[in-house]
Amino acid sequence: MAATAARERLIVAAERLIAEHGRSVPLRDIAAAAGQRNNSAIQYHFGSRDGLIEAVVEFRLATLEVRRLELLAEQAGSGRPPGLHGLLEALVVPMFELGERHGIRHYARFLEQIHPHPSVSDAANLDSAGRTSVRVIMQGLDRELTTLPPRLRVRRLRALTTMLFALLADHERAAEAGDARAGDARAWTEIIDMLAGSLAAPVSTGQSANADRLTEERRDRFTESVRQQ
Numbered sequence: 279m280a281a282t283a284a285r286e287r288l289i290v291a292a293e294r295l296i297a298e299h300g301r302s303v304p305l306r307d308i309a310a311a312a313g314q315r316n317n318s319a320i321q322y323h324f325g326s327r328d329g330l331i332e333a334v335v336e337f338r339l340a341t342l343e344v345r346r347l348e349l350l351a352e353q354a355g356s357g358r359p360p361g362l363h364g365l366l367e368a369l370v371v372p373m374f375e376l377g378e379r380h381g382i383r384h385y386a387r388f389l390e391q392i393h394p395h396p397s398v399s400d401a402a403n404l405d406s407a408g409r410t411s412v413r414v415i416m417q418g419l420d421r422e423l424t425t426l427p428p429r430l431r432v433r434r435l436r437a438l439t440t441m442l443f444a445l446l447a448d449h450e451r452a453a454e455a456g457d458a459r460a461g462d463a464r465a466w467t468e469i470i471d472m473l474a475g476s477l478a479a480p481v482s483t484g485q486s487a488n489a490d491r492l493t494e495e496r497r498d499r500f501t502e503s504v505r506q507q
Contacts, residue, residue, distance in 0.1 A: 287312040297387035332397040345372035346411035386446035
C-alpha cells in the first residue's frame with residue numbers, strides 16, 4: 279500500500295513539474311516534490327524518465343478511457359452517426375472534465391510538453407486495450423475524411439493530437455489564471471469546431487493539381503523504366 283501511494287505521488291508530481299518546466303526537469307526535483315528523500319525512487323518505481331512519462335500517461339488514460347467509452351456508447355444508443363463533431367466531442371470533452379470533475383489541472387500542459395514521446399505519438403499504442411476508445415474515435419475520423427487524399431488524411435490525423443494538446447494547454451493556463459472555467463462548455467465547443475475545421479478543410483486547387491502532377495510524373499517514370507528493361 280505504501281509503495282502504491284509513493285508511486286502515485288511521484289506520478290502526480292511528475293505531471294505538474296513537467297507541465298511547468300518541461301520534460302527535462304531534474305528527477306531529483308520530482309522526487310522531492312513527491313516527498314521522497316531517496317533520489318533513486320523514480321528508478322526504483324519506473325526504471326527511467328521514459329518509464330515515468332509512460333506511467334503518467336497510462337495513469338490518466340484510465341480515467342479518460344472510461345468517460346470516452348461512455349460518450350461513444352451514448353452516441354451509438356442515439357441511433358444517429360456521431361459525425362466529425364461527435365467523434366471529436368468524445369475525444370475532447372473528457373479532457374476538459376479532468377479539471378472540473380477530478381481536480382486534475384496540469385495534464386494538458388504535460389501532454390503539450392511530451393507530445394513527441396512514443397507513449398503518445400506511437401500509432402501502435404492504439405492496439406492496446408486501454409486505448410479502445412481512442413482507436414474507435416480515430417477510425418471513425420478516418421472514415422469521415424474519405425474525401426481527402428489518403429496521404430493528406432494521414433497527415434491531418436497525425437497533427438490532430440498536436441493541435442489538441444496545444445489548445446487544451448492554453449485553456450488550462452487560462453483556467454489557472456482565472457480567465458476561464460476548467461469545464462466551460464463554450465470553450466470545448468470552440469476547440470471542437472477548430473479541430474473539425476482543420477481536419478475537414480478543403481484541399482486547395484493548387485495543392486490538388488500539384489499532387490496529381492506528381493502522381494502522373496511518377497507513373498511516367500515507372501512506365502519509361504519498364505520500357506527500358
